[in-house]
Amino acid sequence: MDDQHNETIKQAPLLExxxxxxxxxxxxxxxxxxxxxxxxxEIFAMLGGNGAGKTTTINIFLDFIQPTSGNAFINGVDxxxxxxxxxxxxxxxxxxxxxxxNFTAIQNVDFFVRLxxxxxxxxxxxxxxxxxxxxxxxxxxxxxxxxxxxxxQKCGIAIAILKDAPAILLDEPTSGLDPKAGKEFTRLVGxxxxxxxxxxxxxxxxxxxxxxxxxxxxxxxGVLVAQKTYNELKGVNLENLYVEYMAGYMEEATGSLIxxxxx
Amino acid sequence: xxxxxxxxxxxxxxxxxxxxxxxxxxxxxxILSFFMGAQNxxxxxxxxxxxxxxxxxxxxxNTEWIMVNHSIMLPPQPLMALVNGISNDIGRxxxxxxxxxxxxxxxxxxxxxxxxxxRFMDLEFIFGIVLSLxxxxxxxxxxxxxxxxxTLKLCFAxxxxxxSFIGGKLAGSFVGLSxxxxxxxxxGCTLLPVLGVQLTSDEWIRxxxxxxSGLAYFGLFLALAIGISAMTNRPSNSFLIGLxxxxxxxxxxxxxxxxxxxxxxxxxNVDDITSQKNRxxxxxxxxxxxxxxxxxxxxxxxxNVMQQFSSYMRELSSKRQEKIDAFTERINExxxxxxxxxxxxxxxxxxxxxxxxxxxxxxELAGTSLKLQNRFMDSATDYQNxxxxxxxxxxxxNQGGGFRMIMITTDDQEEPxxxxxxxxPRFEYKPVSASMATASSMTxxxxxxxxxxxxFGGAFAAFLKYDLR
Ligand SMILES: Nc1ncnc2c1ncn2[C@@H]1O[C@H](COP(=O)(O)OP(=O)(O)O)[C@@H](O)[C@H]1O
Ligand SMILES: [Mg+2]
Numbered sequence: 097m098d099d100q101h102n103e104t105i106k107q108a109p110l111l112e113x114x115x116x117x118x119x120x121x122x123x124x125x126x127x128x129x130x131x132x133x134x135x136x137x138e139i140f141a142m143l144g145g146n147g148a149g150k151t152t153t154i155n156i157f158l159d160f161i162q163p164t165s166g167n168a169f170i171n172g173v174d175x176x177x178x179x180x181x182x183x184x185x186x187x188x189x190x191x192x193x194x195x196x197x198n199f200t201a202i203q204n205v206d207f208f209v210r211l212x213x214x215x216x217x218x219x220x221x222x223x224x225x226x227x228x229x230x231x232x233x234x235x236x237x238x239x240x241x242x243x244x245x246x247x248x249q250k251c252g253i254a255i256a257i258l259k260d261a262p263a264i265l266l267d268e269p270t271s272g273l274d275p276k277a278g279k280e281f282t283r284l285v286g287x288x289x290x291x292x293x294x295x296x297x298x299x300x301x302x303x304x305x306x307x308x309x310x311x312x313x314x315x316x317x318g319v320l321v322a323q324k325t326y327n328e329l330k331g332v333n334l335e336n337l338y339v340e341y342m343a344g345y346m347e348e349a350t351g352s353l354i355x356x357x358x359x
Numbered sequence: 360x361x362x363x364x365x366x367x368x369x370x371x372x373x374x375x376x377x378x379x380x381x382x383x384x385x386x387x388x389x390i391l392s393f394f395m396g397a398q399n400x401x402x403x404x405x406x407x408x409x410x411x412x413x414x415x416x417x418x419x420x421n422t423e424w425i426m427v428n429h430s431i432m433l434p435p436q437p438l439m440a441l442v443n444g445i446s447n448d449i450g451r452x453x454x455x456x457x458x459x460x461x462x463x464x465x466x467x468x469x470x471x472x473x474x475x476x477x478r479f480m481d482l483e484f485i486f487g488i489v490l491s492l493x494x495x496x497x498x499x500x501x502x503x504x505x506x507x508x509x510t511l512k513l514c515f516a517x518x519x520x521x522x523s524f525i526g527g528k529l530a531g532s533f534v535g536l537s538x539x540x541x542x543x544x545x546x547g548c549t550l551l552p553v554l555g556v557q558l559t560s561d562e563w564i565r566x567x568x569x570x571x572s573g574l575a576y577f578g579l580f581l582a583l584a585i586g587i588s589a590m591t592n593r594p595s596n597s598f599l600i601g602l603x604x605x606x607x608x609x610x611x612x613x614x615x616x617x618x619x620x621x622x623x624x625x626x627x628n629v630d631d632i633t634s635q636k637n638r639x640x641x642x643x644x645x646x647x648x649x650x651x652x653x654x655x656x657x658x659x660x661x662x663n664v665m666q667q668f669s670s671y672m673r674e675l676s677s678k679r680q681e682k683i684d685a686f687t688e689r690i691n692e693x694x695x696x697x698x699x700x701x702x703x704x705x706x707x708x709x710x711x712x713x714x715x716x717x718x719x720x721x722x723e724l725a726g727t728s729l730k731l732q733n734r735f736m737d738s739a740t741d742y743q744n745x746x747x748x749x750x751x752x753x754x755x756x757n758q759g760g761g762f763r764m765i766m767i768t769t770d771d772q773e774e775p776x777x778x779x780x781x782x783x784p785r786f787e788y789k790p791v792s793a794s795m796a797t798a799s800s801m802t803x804x805x806x807x808x809x810x811x812x813x814x815f816g817g818a819f820a821a822f823l824k825y826d827l828r
Contacts, residue, residue, distance in 0.1 A: 180518045188516035194509025198374040
């Protein structure tokens with residue numbers, strides 16, 4: 097797996113932030129001149145503590161908020177100019193996937209996948225995707241209101257897989273999952289990368305980031321303070337690097353350390 | 360996309376327990392209101408028939424038309440029982456006299472005062488109060504609930520336009536809930552003939568329009584609630600705002616408009632007018648008193664004298680009556696004008712509330728609006744002419760109220776001949792026709808549509824600016 101991702105990929109980036117700055121109405125500068133590119137077959141991990149600007153970045157990519165200046169591109173399309181066209185090429189899994197509580201897993205998947213523009217799937221395809229993400233067959237026709245967070249995250253990634261968009265945005269997808277589920281989730285993300293997806297994943301979990309990311313960007317108070325490739329990270333003690341850049345976010349770092357040790 | 364969201368909305372509604380519960384409650388209430396309306400109608404119909412029979416019996420027991428006390432009744436109508444309007448509040452009985460003013464008395468509440476306290480649960484109540492509240496309970500979190508729930512973000516992570524989302528949402532919830540309401544309505548409609556209440560085709564049309572306007576009324580509250588939920592971030596806030604709006608629309612505005620118009624236009628009160636009339640009557644009578652005592656009969660035959668006196672008094676009385684009539688007409692006209700002006704202002708003020716608009720439209724269509732009283736009195740006045748002519752023909756005189764002189768002769772020994780009640784002309788009440796009712800409810804039906812456009816448009820516009828995060 098290692099060598100497979102060393103070479104720089106010369107293709108056009110699927111996700112690109114160009115000079116992204118976001119100042120909220122209350123004056124908080126959540127992003128400061130952010131630059132990043134994610135190519136097909138790459139995982140870019142945005143590493144940062146609470147309030148670093150991770151969700152803000154993803155919200156701009158999804159046109160939920162407008163950047164104060166700069167642009168976000170999905171597959172070369174400026175999100176702000178043509179959000180509907182841009183969003184055809186992206187799938188999104190949030191920190192806390194929420195689906196319609198009165199719908200079954202299958203009904204939810206069916207709705208969201210159709211909303212994503214894929215209407216040719218059969219139930220078999222939904223079942224296959226749900227099995228792939230590790231949802232038990234018994235849960236397929238249960239209403240979502242009885243699902244645990246882990247099960248919901250699984251549905252979320254299944255929806256993203258079925259939408260089959262070239263770019264995927266993941267906002268702290270493993271936070272709050274138990275270690276086993278987190279590992280499982282990470283494995284799936286790796287698989288998707290191997291299928292050629294461009295993945296932008298935010299996380300505050302340095303170990304998770306180091307494990308699978310091709311690029312790690314350390315985000316601190318809206319500024320991308322460091323950007324390292326997988327190879328560059330090989331010899332580096334990421335913990336130290338993280339702590340170095342993120343003096344204020346020690347708690348998170350130790351928190352995830354404990355988390356990772358538990359695995 | 361629109362279709363997908365529309366269908367999702369339908370499914371979501373049907374699968375929610377909130378729907379199951381409110382659907383059950385609404386269905387029971389709607390069917391119950393039809394059922395009770397039918398029962399009510401049948402009971403008043405029986406009562407009406409009995410009263411008519413009583414009247415006929417009374418005629419048949421008499422030998423002289425002059426002895427007959429004839430009264431007419433407002434015949435019950437099925438739609439009156441379904442949408443009560445003012446039908447329970449106005450007098451249903453009119454004591455007939457050949458001339459003079461007619462008075463309606465004996466309201467429904469005289470017989471059953473308990474209903475005056477708690478009122479009936481008619482269709483207008485169910486729609487006006489219960490369904491509008493259900494619309495709010497149903498849709499108060501339509502948008503912000505999805506935001507809090509997190510599904511809004513997941514939806515808009517796709518290539519979905521806001522317009523198709525809110526369009527599908529509005530259409531889906533309206534169609535879904537309307538169909539759900541139509542079912543008990545149709546059951547209620549089929550219940551009517553089953554219970555023995557036959558409607559004319561004209562009445563079916565009116566009932567159809569009433570039910571359609573009920574759905575429109577429900578729809579505007581639904582759109583309102585969705586609109587509020589697309590302007591707030593928290594369901595608890597939108598519920599509160601919806602509830603406040605509901606309280607104002609349903610409970611406050613109609614009453615306040617009557618109060619305000621009462622303040623703005625002064626109308627002399629009825630007691631004043633009555634005492635003015637009475638004073639005038641007494642005055643005229645006093646003026647006539649010397650003439651009465653100066654009556655000089657010609658001849659001495661008692662029967663002849665009696666007849667002369669009678670016709671002399673009649674002449675005086677009818678001259679007095681003429682003056683009183685003219686006076687009354689003048690004073691009544693003034694009063695009526697003022698009252699109508701005040702009434703009109705109150706109605707127009709109340710129309711800022713969709714609830715009043717619905718009440719006005721549905722009672723107009725059911726024939727139980729404020730006009731019912733006039734229509735009944737007009738029918739009665741028409742009948743008064745027929746009745747007066749009939750009595751004139753039978754008794755040789757047209758009796759007004761009050762003074763009546765009867766002489767019973769016992770000369771001839773033949774068996775007295777009893778009256779045939781069939782000879783008495785029948786009172787016909789002309790109910791509103793569908794075309795008349797529709798024409799006069801046009802303004803309010805139009806307003807209902809306008810409110811719908813406004814609220815649906817408002818919800819739509821609000822969502823276009825909604826913060827999706
Ligand atoms: N709607 C908002 N209005 C004002 N400030 C906000 C808003 N959303 C986020 N912020 C601020 O922007 C900064 C970045 O937030 P966010 O992107 O959510 O961080 P992260 O996802 O990395 O935890 C924080 O300081 C946060 O308080
Ligand atoms: Mg975040």
